[in-house]
Amino acid sequence: MAGTARHDREMAIQAKKKLTTATDPIERLRLQCLARGSAGIKGLGRVFRIMDDDNNRTLDFKEFMKGLNDYAVVMEKEEVEELFQRFDKDGNGTIDFNEFLLTLRPPMSRARKEVIMQAFRKLDKTGDGVITIEDLREVYNAKHHPKYQNGEWSEEQVFRKFLDNFDSPYDKDGLVSKRA
Numbered sequence: 001m002a003g004t005a006r007h008d009r010e011m012a013i014q015a016k017k018k019l020t021t022a023t024d025p026i027e028r029l030r031l032q033c034l035a036r037g038s039a040g041i042k043g044l045g046r047v048f049r050i051m052d053d054d055n056n057r058t059l060d061f062k063e064f065m066k067g068l069n070d071y072a073v074v075m076e077k078e079e080v081e082e083l084f085q086r087f088d089k090d091g092n093g094t095i096d097f098n099e100f101l102l103t104l105r106p107p108m109s110r111a112r113k114e115v116i117m118q119a120f121r122k123l124d125k126t127g128d129g130v131i132t133i134e135d136l137r138e139v140y141n142a143k144h145h146p147k148y149q150n151g152e153w154s155e156e157q158v159f160r161k162f163l164d165n166f167d168s169p170y171d172k173d174g175l176v177s178k179r180a
Contacts, residue, residue, distance in 0.1 A: 008037040025079045026086060030104055032073050045101050047071045058094040120178055131176040133163065 015034035022028045033040035044067070048059060051067045059067065061084050068080060075083070087095040087103060108116075123131045123139065142148050142158035153161075166176045 004038075012037050025075065025083045026103065028075065028079070029068075029073060029083060030106060033104070034106070041101065041104055044071050044073075044104075045097075048097060048100070052097065057097040059097065059100075060094050064095060117178075120176075123176075124178075129178045131166075133175075136163065136166075136176075 012035050015031045019028065019031040019035060022031055030041070033044050036043060047070050048063075048067045051063045051070075052059060053063075061081075064084050064087075065080055068075065084095065087100050089096070089099060120131065121127075123135055125135050125138070137159065140159060140162055142155040142162070145153070145158040147153040148155060148158045
């Protein structure tokens with residue numbers, strides 16, 4: 001765990017350094033999130049889900065501005081307007097939440113993508129491009145989880161929490177599929 005904390009600190013320091021010279025609004029927003037550590041983008045996503053009062057997975061400009069403000073993102077209004085226009089792909093005055101997060105995440109290195117694909121292929125027992133709950137159940141051992149060991153959770157609760165990392169919050173189909 002110490003390695004993860006150290007990596008988080010290093011990432012935050014690098015993001016803060018790059019932020020001083022970044023001019024692209026999307027890059028500036030990404031760096032402000034990364035300056036908070038590995039959970040920075042996820043935290044902004046959480047703020048936006050809270051802002052989405054009607055649960056339609058979109059934000060209008062007012063909600064977008066409030067979300068950035070609530071998350072203490074420092075940007076000029078003109079930058080926020082440009083950001084909104086760039087995220088509003090179809091020009092309908094709203095931002096799709098998933099598209100927003102996908103655009104905001106930093107690109108993955110080729111080496112990391114290959115490691116992920118190797119793990120995916122290993123877990124995809126049938127080779128059909130889909131990992132099922134049964135596939136994961138065969139390889140995941142809940143007995144090493146601290147909450148199972150202290151009796152707080154059952155094996156099934158630990159496994160469910162593990163699955164939540166892979167399932168979309170809006171489409172809990174119990175499947176993990178490969179996307180390019």
